[in-house]
Amino acid sequence: MRRIDVALGSRSYPIYIAGGLLNDLGAYLSEMPLGKKVLLITDTHVDPLYGEKARDTLARAGFQVAAVRVPAGENSKTLDQAAKLYDTAFGHGLDRSCPVVALGGGVVGDLAGFVAATYMRGVPFVQVPTTLLSQVDSSVGGKVAVNHPRGKNIIGAFYQPRMVLVDVDTLQTLNARELRAGLAEVIKYGVIWDEEFFAWLEENSSGVLNLEPAALEYVIETCCKIKAAVVEQDETEQGRRAILNYGHTIGHAIESLSGYGTYLHGEAVAVGMVLEARLALNKDLLTIDEAARITRLLSQVGLPVSLPQGLAAGDMIKSMYFDKKVTENKLTFALPVNIGGCRVFQGLSESEIKQALD
Numbered sequence: 444m445r446r447i448d449v450a451l452g453s454r455s456y457p458i459y460i461a462g463g464l465l466n467d468l469g470a471y472l473s474e475m476p477l478g479k480k481v482l483l484i485t486d487t488h489v490d491p492l493y494g495e496k497a498r499d500t501l502a503r504a505g506f507q508v509a510a511v512r513v514p515a516g517e518n519s520k521t522l523d524q525a526a527k528l529y530d531t532a533f534g535h536g537l538d539r540s541c542p543v544v545a546l547g548g549g550v551v552g553d554l555a556g557f558v559a560a561t562y563m564r565g566v567p568f569v570q571v572p573t574t575l576l577s578q579v580d581s582s583v584g585g586k587v588a589v590n591h592p593r594g595k596n597i598i599g600a601f602y603q604p605r606m607v608l609v610d611v612d613t614l615q616t617l618n619a620r621e622l623r624a625g626l627a628e629v630i631k632y633g634v635i636w637d638e639e640f641f642a643w644l645e646e647n648s649s650g651v652l653n654l655e656p657a658a659l660e661y662v663i664e665t666c667c668k669i670k671a672a673v674v675e676q677d678e679t680e681q682g683r684r685a686i687l688n689y690g691h692t693i694g695h696a697i698e699s700l701s702g703y704g705t706y707l708h709g710e711a712v713a714v715g716m717v718l719e720a721r722l723a724l725n726k727d728l729l730t731i732d733e734a735a736r737i738t739r740l741l742s743q744v745g746l747p748v749s750l751p752q753g754l755a756a757g758d759m760i761k762s763m764y765f766d767k768k769v770t771e772n773k774l775t776f777a778l779p780v781n782i783g784g785c786r787v788f789q790g791l792s793e794s795e796i797k798q799a800l801d
C-alpha cells in the first residue's frame with residue numbers, strides 16, 4: 444500500500460493507494476473521529492459496480508448509510524442536485540460530525556465535496572475516486588464545485604477531504620476512452636514538473652493502457668505526490684497552483700465551443716497542451732524537440748492532438764475571456780519552459796494566441 448500525506452497544517456490528510464482498498468473503507472473510516480451516520484454519494488454507472496461493496500464495508504464497521512445515486516455525467520453538478528442531497532442529509536439525521544463520502548469520478552467528487560463544504564457549514568468529507576482523472580487529480584487538493592449557466596465550476600469552495608482512498612482495481616471497469624482522458628492529466632504532470640516521469644511514460648504508457656496494477660499504482664502515486672506538493676505551496680491558487688492549468692485555457696475554450704460532452708475534458712486538455720506548447724515554442728520558452736515530444740506522447744496514448752474542424756481562432760479567444768483565471772481582462776496561461784518545468788504568464792497578446800491556434 445502506498446501512502447502520501449498532503450501537509451496543510453490542520454487540514455492535512457492522507458491519500459492511500461492500492462488494489463482492493465474499497466473493501467476496507469469502513470475500517471478506515473472507523474479509525475477517524477466521526478459520527479456514525481454516512482451520506483454515500485455515487486452515480487448511476489458506479490453504483491451497480493461498487494455501491495453494494497461500499498455499503499457493506501460501511502455497515503460492517505457500524506455506520507448507518509444513506510446512499511444516493513445521481514445521474515452519471517456532468518449535468519449532475521448543479522445546485523438543484525446539491526439541494527436534493529441536503530434534503531437526504533437532513534432526512535438521515537446527518538450532524539456536523541458525520542461524513543459525506545464520494546464514490547465515483549470527478550463529477551461525484553466535486554458535487555459531494557460541495558455538499559460536504561456547505562451542509563451545516565461543513566462536515567467531514569472523504570473521497571473514494573474511481574476514474575483515472577479523479578484518482579490523479581480531482582480528488583486531491585480540495586477544489587469542490589457545481590456548475591452554473593454562466594460557467595463550469597463557478598460556484599464552489601476550497602474544501603479539503605479528510606482522506607482519499609484510491610482503489611486502483613476500480614479502474615478495471617473504466618472504458619478505454621475515459622482512461623485515455625485521465626492520461627492527459629498524467630502527462631501534464633510530467634510536462635510541468637517531472638522530466639523523469641515524462642520519460643518513463645514515453646517508455647511505459649502501454650502498461651497503463653493495459654491496466655497493469657504496478658504501472659497504475661506508480662502513476663497515481665507520482666501524480667498525487669506532485670499535486671500534493673503544488674497544493675501545499677499554494678492551497679487557494681494565489682499563484683503557483685495555476686501551473687496545474689497547463690493545457691486548460693485552450694482546453695476549456697474547446698470544451699465550451701464544441702458543446703460540453705463532445706470532447707471529454709482530458710481530450711480537450713490534450714489538444715490544449717499541444718497548442719499551449721506551440722505558444723511556448725513561439726515565445727522561445729520551449730524547443731521544437733520538446734514540443735514534439737509532448738505531441739508525440741499524447742498521440743501515442745490515443746489522445747487528439749489537433750483542433751476539431753470548424754473552431755475559429757477568434758471565437759476561441761473570446762471564449763477564453765470567460766475563464767475564471769481571467770483577471771483585469773488579461774488571459775492567463777501556464778506554459779512549459781522545458782519538460783519538467785512550467786511558469787504562469789499573464790497578458791499574452793491576442794495575436795500571439797491566434798498565431799498558435801492557426
Ligand SMILES: NC(=O)c1ccc[n+]([C@@H]2O[C@H](COP(=O)([O-])OP(=O)(O)OC[C@H]3O[C@@H](n4cnc5c(N)ncnc54)[C@H](O)[C@@H]3O)[C@@H](O)[C@H]2O)c1
Pocket residue numbers: 486487488489492515516517520547548549550551553573574575576577580581582583584585586587596613614615616617618621708
Ligand atoms: N476538483 C478538481 O480539482 C477537478 C480537477 C479536474 C476535473 N474536475 C472535474 O471532474 C469532472 C470530470 O471527472 P471524470 O473524468 O472522473 O468524469 P465523471 O465523474 O463523469 O466519470 C466519467 C464516467 O465514468 C463513469 N465511471 C466512474 N468510475 C467508473 C468505474 N470505475 N468504472 C466504470 N465507469 C466509471 C462515470 O459514471 C462517468 O460516466 C469534471 O466535472 C471536472 O470539472 C475537478
